[in-house]
Amino acid sequence: EKAKSLIIAAVEKMKAANPEQTKVFDIKNKDALIIGGGVAGIEVASQLAHNGINVNLIERTPFLGGMVASLDRLYPEGTPYSHTLMPHIANLLSSPNINYHFNTELSSIQGNVGNYSVMVSSRSRGVINCSNCGKCVDVCPVEINDAGKKRKAIYYIPTFPDTFAVDWDTCTKCGECIKVCEGKIELDDRRAERQINAGAVVVATGLNWYDLNKVEEYGYERLSGVMSTIEFERAVAAGTLKPKKVVIICCAGSRDSRHLLYCSKVCCFLALKEAKLVIDRYPNTQVYIAVMDMRSHGTFEYLYNTVRERGVSFVRGKPSEVIPRDGNLIVRTEDLYTNELLEIEADTVVLSAGFVADKITFGKLGIELNNDFPILFENAALGNTQLPRGIFSAGSATFPAGVRDTLIDARKAAFSVLNLLRQDNIITKMPNAVINEDFCSVCKMCISTCPYGAISIIDEKIRVNKELCMGCGICASTCPANASQLEGFNVQALRNQISALIKRGDILALLCKWSAYNATDRAAYDKYSYPENVKIIRVPCSGAVDTSHIMEALVKGAKGVLIGGCYPHSCHYANGNFRAKTREQLLSLNLGLMGFDKKRVRLEWIGKDEAQKFVDIVMEMNE
Numbered sequence: 367e368k369a370k371s372l373i374i375a376a377v378e379k380m381k382a383a384n385p386e387q388t389k390v391f392d393i394k395n396k397d398a399l400i401i402g403g404g405v406a407g408i409e410v411a412s413q414l415a416h417n418g419i420n421v422n423l424i425e426r427t428p429f430l431g432g433m434v435a436s437l438d439r440l441y442p443e444g445t446p447y448s449h450t451l452m453p454h455i456a457n458l459l460s461s462p463n464i465n466y467h468f469n470t471e472l473s474s475i476q477g478n479v480g481n482y483s484v485m486v487s488s489r490s491r492g493v494i495n496c497s498n499c500g501k502c503v504d505v506c507p508v509e510i511n512d513a514g515k516k517r518k519a520i521y522y523i524p525t526f527p528d529t530f531a532v533d534w535d536t537c538t539k540c541g542e543c544i545k546v547c548e549g550k551i552e553l554d555d556r557r558a559e560r561q562i563n564a565g566a567v568v569v570a571t572g573l574n575w576y577d578l579n580k581v582e583e584y585g586y587e588r589l590s591g592v593m594s595t596i597e598f599e600r601a602v603a604a605g606t607l608k609p610k611k612v613v614i615i616c617c618a619g620s621r622d623s624r625h626l627l628y629c630s631k632v633c634c635f636l637a638l639k640e641a642k643l644v645i646d647r648y649p650n651t652q653v654y655i656a657v658m659d660m661r662s663h664g665t666f667e668y669l670y671n672t673v674r675e676r677g678v679s680f681v682r683g684k685p686s687e688v689i690p691r692d693g694n695l696i697v698r699t700e701d702l703y704t705n706e707l708l709e710i711e712a713d714t715v716v717l718s719a720g721f722v723a724d725k726i727t728f729g730k731l732g733i734e735l736n737n738d739f740p741i742l743f744e745n746a747a748l749g750n751t752q753l754p755r756g757i758f759s760a761g762s763a764t765f766p767a768g769v770r771d772t773l774i775d776a777r778k779a780a781f782s783v784l785n786l787l788r789q790d791n792i793i794t795k796m797p798n799a800v801i802n803e804d805f806c807s808v809c810k811m812c813i814s815t816c817p818y819g820a821i822s823i824i825d826e827k828i829r830v831n832k833e834l835c836m837g838c839g840i841c842a843s844t845c846p847a848n849a850s851q852l853e854g855f856n857v858q859a860l861r862n863q864i865s866a867l868i869k870r871g872d873i874l875a876l877l878c879k880w881s882a883y884n885a886t887d888r889a890a891y892d893k894y895s896y897p898e899n900v901k902i903i904r905v906p907c908s909g910a911v912d913t914s915h916i917m918e919a920l921v922k923g924a925k926g927v928l929i930g931g932c933y934p935h936s937c938h939y940a941n942g943n944f945r946a947k948t949r950e951q952l953l954s955l956n957l958g959l960m961g962f963d964k965k966r967v968r969l970e971w972i973g974k975d976e977a978q979k980f981v982d983i984v985m986e987m988n989e
Contacts, residue, residue, distance in 0.1 A: 400421060
């Protein structure tokens with residue numbers, strides 16, 4: 367009888383379902399665009415260029431190198447940064463297939479996989495035919511503190527290109543440099559827009575520090591002697607800072623409900639690095655590291671043991687504040703090792719800050735990240751570095767990483783790009799959302815809920831970019847007018863299926879096809895049994911479940927409705943499970959007003975192998 371009802375329900379669904387269309391995406395352009403000239407961008411560009419791909423590399427500063435070029439040494443080995451960075455730059459320069467665009471940022475992007483049209487904005491360098499004499503620096507009256515190291519408004523970084531550049535954000539255009547180097551310096555901050563065509567785009571914009579001014583209790587930029595790790599490292603390396611007593615605070619802004627909920631992965635390592643740097647330079651300096659949990663791994667465990675043996679003291683706890691006292695700084699913290707409240711006096715406090723995603727760049731690419739890194743999209747795609755179709759991420763743009771892990775991730779991204787660009791086309795039957803213009807009021811709710819930025823307004827009408835749409839169905843369940851529908855899975859088709867399937871006393875299980883639905887298959891394999899009145903419908907995502915689907919089942923007399931989705935931060939479609947959770951919470955508030963017991967509707971996270979959990983839930987609902 368149950369099998370018969372399932373067949374009838376499937377037939378009713380197909381009567382209203384719109385068919386899925388096969389889609390062919392031609393890879394018209396075989397070039398790649400790399401955004402970012404740090405370690406990750408250099409490695410991706412080098413790998414692609416040496417494999418015959420034409421590469422355009424854009425870097426927002428006048429020089430290659432990114433964050434690594436600002437460092438003194440790389441640990442745990444303690445080698446100068448140039449020993450790692452310069453060989454990679456030399457390898458990059460040995461390829462003829464790369465066009466470099468310095469002082470350049472992404473403006474906008476159009477097109478789709480294999481055929482992107484990217485607009486970039488460039489500023490002039492200010493220096494032409496440079497002989498590297500350095501006279502311009504000698505006469506420049508503008509001196510700035512560049513993350514702990516002083517430099518002039520016209521400056522040089524020994525990476526590439528081998529020439530000076532003007533910092534337009536600080537230059538006063540006084541003209542002193544022109545007097546000593548006439549004809550080679552132009553103080554004209556010219557800006558130009560240009561178009562770059564590419565078949566694939568790689569985001570390699572590197573590390574972005576969390577704003578330490580937001581962590582007000584530590585007094586950053588308010589108290590003298592409080593600085594970031596990069597400022598501390600550069601000042602110690604330059605010899606301008608010779609501290610006697612240092613406190614390094616880990617997780618400054620990380621793992622904190624007021625700031626960043628996540629661990630930024632490399633903060634503990636940076637704290638160990640700065641401790642090692644200062645005791646190598648000044649062995650008599652007393653160093654404390656205040657940390658909630660020291661998260662060292664691999665070879666960094668060796669670094670941890672080394673600094674401990676060298677006399678660095680570890681305090682397990684999160685400091686509550688930093689205050690001034692008698693010309694020094696006082697760090698107030700708990701010590702969970704001794705269960706004491708401590709006040710540690712220091713002349714220097716170093717904040718090991720967390721890192722945030724490059725929301726500006728990803729936003730311009732149509733990828734809304736909220737407060738998360740695109741690692742969510744990686745998890746959603748089962749570990750593939752490909753974001754929506756032809757856009758990739760590499761290195762710390764994906765999630766904060768050390769240099770070694772960054773290089774590994776960059777090579778992985780380069781391989782994915784090569785695999786894409788060597789194809790002539792991509793054929794897929796992935797369902798797309800379809801907009802019924804007769805019903806659409808252009809309320810824009812679908813735009814705000816799409817995890818992939820696939821929906822936009824063109825000519826005052828809602829349009830779906832078929833190359834970006836991943837077929838989650840979240841927009842369809844969000845649309846108040848049912849104007850947005852998913853191919854092969856529209857709202858009315860599912861409603862028909864539920865109406866034909868559910869009888870009084872049944873339990874309806876709407877299960878995500880990527881996780882919870884697979885658990886039911888596992889249940890059969892493991893010989894678990896569950897009540898016959900449990901009726902299962904596979905859905906593309908828990909976020910695709912509309913409240914009307916739930917109400918349809920309850921009105922038909924269902925004993926309960928179970929929505930099964932992926933675990934938090936593991937949704938195949940990035941955030942569909944959170945959309946489902948929000949919808950379930952709102953529905954729960956209204957069920958009582960409509961005369962229903964709100965306990966009859968449950969949203970549960972069920973992994974693909976959690977057959978026992980699924981069985982336990984439906985057995986409990988059937989009591």
